[in-house]
Amino acid sequence: MKKNTFIINVRDLFVKDTGVIDTYKVLDSILESDIDDFSKSVINGKVDVVKINNYDVLVEFDLNCKVRINCVRCLKKYPLSIRIKFNQTYSINPVIGEQEYVIKNYQIDISNVIVEEIITHLPIKPLCSQNCSGIIGHGNYRKD
Ligand SMILES: [Zn+2]
Numbered sequence: 200m201k202k203n204t205f206i207i208n209v210r211d212l213f214v215k216d217t218g219v220i221d222t223y224k225v226l227d228s229i230l231e232s233d234i235d236d237f238s239k240s241v242i243n244g245k246v247d248v249v250k251i252n253n254y255d256v257l258v259e260f261d262l263n264c265k266v267r268i269n270c271v272r273c274l275k276k277y278p279l280s281i282r283i284k285f286n287q288t289y290s291i292n293p294v295i296g297e298q299e300y301v302i303k304n305y306q307i308d309i310s311n312v313i314v315e316e317i318i319t320h321l322p323i324k325p326l327c328s329q330n331c332s333g334i335i336g337h338g339n340y341r342k343d
Contacts, residue, residue, distance in 0.1 A: 204228035204242075205313070207258070210305035212250050221248045225262060232314045241265040242313065255290045256302070258309065264317050270327035273334055277327035283316045 204225060212221050223246045230240040244262035251257055261284050267276045291302045299311065 205230065205308060205310035207246070207248060207307045207309060208305060209248060209250075209256055209302060209307060212248060212256065213253065213305065215250060217250050217252055219250050222246070223248070230264075230310060230313060232310065234314060234318075236268055237266055237314050237317060239267065240317065246309065248307075251288070254292055255288055256307070257286055257288050258307065259286050260284065260309075260313070260316070262313065264313070266317060266321075268321065268325050270331055271324050272326060272331045275327060277325075279322075279325065281317055281320045283313070283320060285316055287312055 205228070207223060209221075212219060225242050225244050225246060228242045230237060230242050232238045232240070242262050242264050244260070246262070247259040249257040249259065262282070264281045264283060266279050266281060268279055269275070270277055287300060289300045289302050289307045290297070293301045
């Protein structure tokens with residue numbers, strides 16, 4: 200993954216045999232996202248791309264994502280590490296309803312699927328620390 204880390208080029212993989220795996224290392228890559236909360240997420244790990252047939256590849260993600268989210272008590276942003284491990288199939292001819300998992304010009308954009316996976320792993324009530332005392336100095340000091 201050079202230039203744009205989250206674009207995988209599968210042109211070379213498609214001329215190889217079925218079952219061949221290309222491994223991409225992701226090192227301190229900054230995820231750009233339309234969703235503000237995740238636009239500066241730092242991603243590390245690896246992505247395996249397996250050729251299933253002449254139209255489809257299986258992408259196996261194993262990534263550690265450092266995101267910055269808002270604490271529900273003090274409302275400040277704090278860093279959170281999230282491990283995501285999942286598989287996704289991408290196709291040159293995706294079935295209806297799976298258009299986002301398309302291989303276009305022999306390229307796969309994996310940024311959106313990573314963001315979606317991060318969202319499903321977020322805590323329901325994120326806290327910067329168990330002892331977070333909430334917003335101090337605004338008259339609504341709270342301790343529970
Ligand atoms: Zn807090």
